[in-house]
Amino acid sequence: MAEKGSTRILDGNNAAAQGAKLSRVQVIAAYPITPQSPVTEKLSEFVEKGELDAQYVAVESEHSALAVCTSASTVGARAFTASSSHGLAYMHEMLHWAAGARLPVFLACVNRAIGAPWNVLNDQQDSISQRDTGWIQIYARNNQEILDSIIQAYRIAESVYVPVMVCYDGFVLSHTEMPVNLPSQEDVDRFLPPYKPHTILDPANPRNYNLVTFANPRVNAEGVLCHGYMELRYLLQEALQNSRETIIKVGQEFGEAFGRTYSSTLWANRLDDANTVIVAMGSLVMEATVAADILREAGHKVGVLGLRVFRPFPKADVVKALEKSRLIVVFDKNISYGLEGATCSEIKSALYGSSVRAVIRNFIVGLGGRDVKARELVDAVNRSLLSAKEDDLTREYPEWICAI
Amino acid sequence: MQDYYEIRWHGRGGQGAITAAKILAQAAYLEGYQGVTAAPSFGAERRGAPISASTRIGRQTIMVVSQIENPNVVVVLDHTLLKYDEVTSGLIRGGWLIVNSWRHPKELDVPGDFNIATADATRVCSDLGLVVAGVTVVNTAILGSFVRATEAVSMSNIEKAIRGRFSDSQAGINLAAIAQTYEMTRLERRG
Numbered sequence: 001m002a003e004k005g006s007t008r009i010l011d012g013n014n015a016a017a018q019g020a021k022l023s024r025v026q027v028i029a030a031y032p033i034t035p036q037s038p039v040t041e042k043l044s045e046f047v048e049k050g051e052l053d054a055q056y057v058a059v060e061s062e063h064s065a066l067a068v069c070t071s072a073s074t075v076g077a078r079a080f081t082a083s084s085s086h087g088l089a090y091m092h093e094m095l096h097w098a099a100g101a102r103l104p105v106f107l108a109c110v111n112r113a114i115g116a117p118w119n120v121l122n123d124q125q126d127s128i129s130q131r132d133t134g135w136i137q138i139y140a141r142n143n144q145e146i147l148d149s150i151i152q153a154y155r156i157a158e159s160v161y162v163p164v165m166v167c168y169d170g171f172v173l174s175h176t177e178m179p180v181n182l183p184s185q186e187d188v189d190r191f192l193p194p195y196k197p198h199t200i201l202d203p204a205n206p207r208n209y210n211l212v213t214f215a216n217p218r219v220n221a222e223g224v225l226c227h228g229y230m231e232l233r234y235l236l237q238e239a240l241q242n243s244r245e246t247i248i249k250v251g252q253e254f255g256e257a258f259g260r261t262y263s264s265t266l267w268a269n270r271l272d273d274a275n276t277v278i279v280a281m282g283s284l285v286m287e288a289t290v291a292a293d294i295l296r297e298a299g300h301k302v303g304v305l306g307l308r309v310f311r312p313f314p315k316a317d318v319v320k321a322l323e324k325s326r327l328i329v330v331f332d333k334n335i336s337y338g339l340e341g342a343t344c345s346e347i348k349s350a351l352y353g354s355s356v357r358a359v360i361r362n363f364i365v366g367l368g369g370r371d372v373k374a375r376e377l378v379d380a381v382n383r384s385l386l387s388a389k390e391d392d393l394t395r396e397y398p399e400w401i402c403a404i
Numbered sequence: 405m406q407d408y409y410e411i412r413w414h415g416r417g418g419q420g421a422i423t424a425a426k427i428l429a430q431a432a433y434l435e436g437y438q439g440v441t442a443a444p445s446f447g448a449e450r451r452g453a454p455i456s457a458s459t460r461i462g463r464q465t466i467m468v469v470s471q472i473e474n475p476n477v478v479v480v481l482d483h484t485l486l487k488y489d490e491v492t493s494g495l496i497r498g499g500w501l502i503v504n505s506w507r508h509p510k511e512l513d514v515p516g517d518f519n520i521a522t523a524d525a526t527r528v529c530s531d532l533g534l535v536v537a538g539v540t541v542v543n544t545a546i547l548g549s550f551v552r553a554t555e556a557v558s559m560s561n562i563e564k565a566i567r568g569r570f571s572d573s574q575a576g577i578n579l580a581a582i583a584q585t586y587e588m589t590r591l592e593r594r595g
Contacts, residue, residue, distance in 0.1 A: 009430050009440065121446055171446035172469050177426055178441045179433060286467045369446055373470040 004259065005183040012173035015143040015180050016082065016108045016166075017042035019150030021052045022188040025080040025106075026195075029057040029068035033087040034120045035170035036110040040082065054080075062087040066094035066105070073103040074209060076197035078154065081105070084170060085112035088126045092133070095163075099134030099236060101210050104157030104164075104195070106150065107135070111282065111333075112170040113368040121369020122170040124282060128334040128342045130165070134236050136243055137310040139282045140168040141267065143180045148260055151183075151192055155250045158195055160243045162236070167310075169283040169333075171369065183258050191257045240312045247309055265314035266321055267306030270296075274303030277322055278381060279330040281307040281343055284365070284372060288331070291377035302381065307343060315350040322351065325358045327388045329381050332398070333366040340364075340398040348394070359388040362398035376401055409556055410472045413457040414491050415481035417449050418536075420543030424479070425457040428547065430565035431557045432461040439466040454485055461556060477554055480504065481525075481542050483512075492516055500553045504542050509592030521553040523589040528581050544578040548586030559586065 010018065016039050020028070028047070030040040046052035055072075059065045062083050069079035083091060088109055098105045109127045113119040127137060136156065140146045146168045153164035168174060199209060216228045227235070248263060255261025269289050271277065276295070280288045285306030295302040305321050307314075322328060332341020339345060344362035351358070361384040366372040380401060411428065415421035422444045429442035439462035449455050458475075460466045474494040483505040485491050492501060497517045505512065506527065509520035525545035534541050547562055562582060567575045 007433075009426070009433055009442070120448070169469075171443075175446065176441055176443035176469070177429055178466065179438070283469045287469050290467050371471045373473070374468065 004187060005181050007179050007181045009177045010143055010180040011038070011175055011177045012140075012143045012146050012168050013038035013110065013175070014042055015147040016150060016168070017046065018180075018182055019147040020080045020108075021046050022147075022183065022185060023080075023151050023154050023192055024078065024189075024194070025052070025054055026077040027055050027057065027069065027072035027079045028081070029059050029065040029072070029079070030081045030083065031059055031062045031065050031087060033062070033084050035112055035122075035174045036082050036084040036087070036108070038174070039108060039110070043080070062090040063094055066091045066098060066107070069105045070094060070098045070101060070103050073098070073105050073197070074101070074199050075201045076195070076199070078195040079105050080108075082108035082110065084110040085114050085120075085126045088130060089114060092130065095130055095133040095135060098163045100232070102161040102198075102236065102239070104154070104161055106153050106157060107163065107165045108146075108150065109165050109167040110170045110174045111167055119368040120170075122172050122333070123367045123369070124167065124169075124333040125335070125367070127165060127167045131311055131342065134162065134240065135311065136162050136164040136240065136247070138164065138166050139308060139310060140166060140173065141283055141285045141306060143173055143176075143178050144260070146173065147180055147182070148254060148258070148262065151188055152250050152254050152262065154195070155192055156243065156246055159246050159250070160239050161198060162239050162243060167282065172283045181260075187257060191254065244309070244312050244314060262308070265309040265317050267304075267308055268321055269304035269306070271303040271305065271321055271324070273324075274301050275324060275326040276300055276302045276381065276385065277305050277325045277328050278302065278377065279305045279307065279328060279343060279347060281310065282333065284331060284333060287372060287374050288377055290374040291381065294374060294378050295381055300381075300385065310343070310346075313346050313350065318347060318350045319354045319356060322347075322356050322358065323354075325356065327384060328358050328360045329384045330360065330362045331365050331372075331377065331380070332362060335364050335367075335398070344398065357393070359384070359392065360394050361387070362395070364398050364400045364402075367402075370402065372401070405555055406476070407463045409459070409461040409477060409554070410475045411459040411461070411477040411479065412472050412475040413459070413479045413481070414485050415455060415457075415543070416485070417451040417453050417455050418539045419481045420541050421455060421481055422457045424481075424543035424547060425459045427544065427562070427565045427569060428459045428550065428557070429461070430568065431561040432459075434561040434564050435557045437461050437463060439464050441466045454488065475499065477502065477550070479546055479550060481546060483507070486512065486514060492518075502546065502549050502553055504546055508590055517594065519553070519594060520592045521549050521589050523549045523585045525549070525581070525585050528584045528588070532577050532581050534577055534581055545581035545585040548582040548584070549589040552586050552589040553591060559583075
């Protein structure tokens with residue numbers, strides 16, 4: 001289907017704000033932080049001009065921003081927040097709360113390094129550090145995907161009652177303009193119906209939510225056997241496990257409605273005949289395809305696997321995508337200190353027990369805004385090709401592309 | 405006109421290099437290039453301090469997200485920045501160095517195997533009153549030199565991009581500055 005709507009040259013932050021506006025968010029609470037600030041500025045402008053019928057709640061911190069969003073979601077509003085780095089870290093407690101309370105809140109994470117030392121530039125340590133909070137995490141490769149993923153995120157979140165975080169690289173996308181197709185409001189309205197809350201606070205019918213919950217199931221005052229804490233945790237895990245299906249279905253329907261299909265949890269680039277696969281996440285997937293072009297010209301059968309959905313981690317999809325690979329080179333813009341890059345660990349975990357017996361190499365790149373050039377990715381793959389041996393499937397620790 | 409351009413802008417904070425990078429991306433998209441990107445140099449920027457920005461223009465979607473190493477075109481809004489080696493760093497053979505300067509390209513004394521274009525955009529803008537908070541804003545004017553030297557985009561698409569961004573009166577002054585700078589641009593081919 002041909003693309004509809006109008007194309008404008010937008011930076012990633014503007015694309016995020018437009019995505020929120022098209023999703024008709026009703027409550028926005030955010031605290032400005034580089035490189036996310038322009039998202040909050042743009043949205044407050046939309047509200048001020050009357051272009052977006054939403055309440056913009058000015059808060060004194062990120063913790064409060066997400067507290068406002070969870071409260072708004074509890075009373076039945078579609079809520080939006082955005083943050084980066086220290087701001088996201090400061091939200092940590094409320095991230096757990098939003099997921100535990102099963103609220104379909106949305107958060108745009110503009111990926112930025114965390115101090116000390118101070119650094120405002122891009123890496124993915126901030127969102128990776130929040131991977132165990134129970135949120136769905138989707139990573140955008142470009143500004144179009146930021147906008148499209150936000151619209152899809154509300155459909156997903158409001159179907160499975162799990163909050164969704166769409167992550168995009170600070171500056172590399174947030175401050176870089178590129179063509180973005182803006183769908184019409186009518187088409188988005190058809191795709192994304194108004195939020196039907198599963199919890200509503202009503203003074204006429206008062207209720208308590210998320211009270212102290214004991215370990216074991218327990219009969220409440222009305223004689224109903226209620227879940228214990230652990231059953232509620234099981235249900236959150238089950239919701240994330242099952243959300244893959246919803247994520248794909250929503251992506252396919254998005255494609256039918258707007259002509260841009262998101263029918264997989266992954267981005268596959270020339271994997272059909274590839275025996276060497278580069279794995280990356282976010283905008284680095286774009287640069288990786290340039291590296292693969294160069295390596296293909298040199299006669300290597302190289303493909304690129306981009307992780308679009310990081311939580312739920314699409315284990316089966318990853319195994320299938322990597323089944324022909326002999327060498328997997330994983331580039332991480334994050335590190336789990338003392339081990340390796342997070343996506344590398346997840347890939348290894350997914351491959352355990354599968355028939356894939358590939359050499360895996362992990363490179364830590366691009367921390368604190370360090371530029372990652374295609375030629376550096378090419379060098380790393382060439383080095384990995386030289387070192388790839390059956391008796392040296394994996395290394396204890398990752399290699400770093402830096403001056404040490 | 406080529407299929408792919410990497411343009412690096414050098415100016416001082418407040419001169420509008422980033423805006424120029426964006427206007428050019430818009431004009432190139434109108435010209436029919438499917439792939440355009442425009443970005444500031446990432447991180448902190450201060451008024452008066454040297455800054456850079458970049459524009460990429462291609463027939464297909466731009467997949468490169470790293471910083472430009474080997475530009476085809478370098479545009480310098482303040483000629484005093486030429487003393488820094490990084491300004492012309494990586495500029496390819498046969499590419500264009502475009503400088504806001506009253507000097508003839510031959511008098512700039514910049515070594516290299518690239519072509520040079522100069523125009524006194526500061527005087528044009530000063531005469532037209534394109535001054536914001538005490539700074540002569542030459543960012544749009546120099547687009548005239550860019551078009552003259554590279555022919556990468558047409559003046560009519562530059563005009564559309566300008567009209568899409570500014571009010572009618574502001575667009576008029578900026579377009580006058582671009583037209584005058586286009587005319588007075590001096591070219592020195594040596595690539």
